[in-house]
Amino acid sequence: xxxxxxVAQPVTQPCPECGAQVAFDERYVNWCAACDWNVDPGAxxxxxxxxxxxxxxxxxxxxxRLAAEMxxxxxxxxxxxxxxxxxxxxGISLLVHGGTVLLVAAGVLLILLGRSTGVLPAVGVLMLGLxxxxxxxxxxxxxxxxxxxxxxxxxLFELVxxxxxxxxxxxxxxxxxxTEANAAVTTYGLRGRRVLFLGLGLWEILSPxxxxxxxxxxxGHFANGDTRRGAVMADAMRALVTWxxxxxxxxxxxxxxxxxxxxxFLPRWxxxxxxxxxxxxxxxxxxxxxxxxxMSAARAGSTEAAVALMDRLLVCVPVEDHLRRESVxxxxxxxPGGRAARDQAEDGLWERLAGRFGAVPERxxxxxxxxxxxxxxxxxxxxxxxxxxxxxxxxxxxxxPQVAYDPPRAVALAGELAPARAELARRVIRxxxx
Numbered sequence: 001x002x003x004x005x006x007v008a009q010p011v012t013q014p015c016p017e018c019g020a021q022v023a024f025d026e027r028y029v030n031w032c033a034a035c036d037w038n039v040d041p042g043a044x045x046x047x048x049x050x051x052x053x054x055x056x057x058x059x060x061x062x063x064x065r066l067a068a069e070m071x072x073x074x075x076x077x078x079x080x081x082x083x084x085x086x087x088x089x090x091g092i093s094l095l096v097h098g099g100t101v102l103l104v105a106a107g108v109l110l111i112l113l114g115r116s117t118g119v120l121p122a123v124g125v126l127m128l129g130l131x132x133x134x135x136x137x138x139x140x141x142x143x144x145x146x147x148x149x150x151x152x153x154x155x156l157f158e159l160v161x162x163x164x165x166x167x168x169x170x171x172x173x174x175x176x177x178x179t180e181a182n183a184a185v186t187t188y189g190l191r192g193r194r195v196l197f198l199g200l201g202l203w204e205i206l207s208p209x210x211x212x213x214x215x216x217x218x219x220g221h222f223a224n225g226d227t228r229r230g231a232v233m234a235d236a237m238r239a240l241v242t243w244x245x246x247x248x249x250x251x252x253x254x255x256x257x258x259x260x261x262x263x264x265f266l267p268r269w270x271x272x273x274x275x276x277x278x279x280x281x282x283x284x285x286x287x288x289x290x291x292x293x294x295m296s297a298a299r300a301g302s303t304e305a306a307v308a309l310m311d312r313l314l315v316c317v318p319v320e321d322h323l324r325r326e327s328v329x330x331x332x333x334x335x336p337g338g339r340a341a342r343d344q345a346e347d348g349l350w351e352r353l354a355g356r357f358g359a360v361p362e363r364x365x366x367x368x369x370x371x372x373x374x375x376x377x378x379x380x381x382x383x384x385x386x387x388x389x390x391x392x393x394x395x396x397x398x399x400x401p402q403v404a405y406d407p408p409r410a411v412a413l414a415g416e417l418a419p420a421r422a423e424l425a426r427r428v429i430r431x432x433x434x
Contacts, residue, residue: 033363040375085280160175160215181199192231202214202319205354291384294392301401303394369390373387
C-alpha cells in the first residue's frame with residue numbers, strides 16, 4: 001500500500017523578491033508567478049538584420065491595434081479585402097517587376113548595338129545577370145524530399161480535404177514532410193499548384209485536435225487571401241531584398257572602395273525605403289489574414305485546440321535544440337557499437353520528442369506566455385505577436401471541433417507517414433550535427 005511518504009512532494013523555495021513560495025524543477029526555469037521574478041532570464045533572440053527589425057516594429061504596432069479591432073467587430077471569416085493600400089502595393093510591385101524587364105531590354109540592346117565598343121556588351125551581360133537574380137521564381141518540388149501525393153497518403157489527403165471544406169477552400173496537390181518545427185502552404189510550378197509543408201518537429205508534439213487546428217490555420221491562408229503570399233507581391237519583395245543586399249557597402253580598403261560605397265549609398269536606401277513602404281502598405285492585410293487563419297484553425301479543430309496550438313509555437317525553438325542534441329549524442333557514440341546506437345536513436349526519435357514536449361508542465365507554458373507578451377514573440381518578423389493571436393483566437397466561439405481526428409484515422413495517418421518519419425529521423429541523426 002502506498003503511503004504519503006512514498007509520494008514525491010513538490011520542492012518549493014521562497015521568492016527572493018516577494019517571498020512567495022516558488023515551485024522548484026531543475027528541468028525548467030524557476031520563476032515567481034506572483035511578481036514575475038526570473039520569468040525571462042534569457043535575452044531576446046530576434047531575426048537579425050535591419051529589414052527584420054523594421055518589420056518587427058511594424059508588426060507589433062499593427063498586431064495590437066488589429067487584434068483589438070477584430071475582437072470588437074467579431075470578424076471570424078472572409079477574404080482579406082483589396083483596399084487602397086493594397087492596390088498601391090500592387091502598383092509598386094508591378095513597377096519593381098517593370099524594372100527587371102527594363103534591365104533585360106537594356107542588356108539585350110547593349111549587347112546587340114555595342115559590339116564595336118567591346119565595353120557595352122560586357123555591361124549588357126552584367127545587366128542580364130542582375131535581371132536573372134531579380135526574376136520571378138516558382139518553387140519546384142524536385143528540390144524536396146520526401147514528397148507525398150494523394151496516391152501515397154490517401155488518409156492524409158482525405159483529412160486535408162475535410163479541413164479545407166470546413167474553412168472554405170480546396171485541398172493541396174502535394175505534401176512535403178520536413179524535420180522543421182513549422183508548417184506552411186505555398187504554390188509551386190507554372191500552374192500554381194498547392195503544396196503543404198508539414199514539419200514533424202511541430203506535428204509530432206501536437207495532440208490530434210491540435211493537428212487539425214494546424215491544418216485549418218495553414219489552409220485558412222488560401223481561403224482568406226493573404227496578399228503578401230501572392231506571386232506578384234512576394235516576388236517583388238524578394239527582388240527588393242536582393243537589391244538591398246547587393247548594394248551593401250564593403251569595408252573600405254582603398255579610394256575605389258570609398259567611391260563605390262558613396263555611389264551605392266542613395267540607391268541602397270531608396271530600395272530600403274521602397275521595401276519599408278511595401279511593408280507598411282501590406283502588413284495590416286497580412287496580419288489580418290493571420291488572425292483569420294487562426295479563426296479557421298478554431299473552426300476546424302476547436303477553439304481549445306487553436307489556443308493550445310499557440311502555446312506549442314512557444315516551444316518550437318527548444319524542439320530544434322532537442323533534435324540537434326539527439327544528433328550530437330548519436331554521432332559521439334563511436335566505436336563498434338556506434339552504428340547500432342545511431343540506428344537505435346533513429347528508431348525512437350519522434351516518440352522521444354513527443355514524450356519530451358508532452359511532459360512540459362502548465363507552469364512552464366504560463367511562463368512562456370508571459371515572456372511572449374514581454375518580448376512581443378512572433379513566429380517571424382511579419383506575424384502578429386503570438387500572445388495577441390492566442391487572445392484573439394480565444395475571444396471568438398467557443399467553436400466545437402468540426403473535423404474529428406479519431407483513433408482509426410490516427411492509425412491510418414501514422415502508417416502513411418511512417419516511411420517519411422524513418423527517412424527524416426535518419427537525416428536528423430546523421431546530418432544535423434554536421
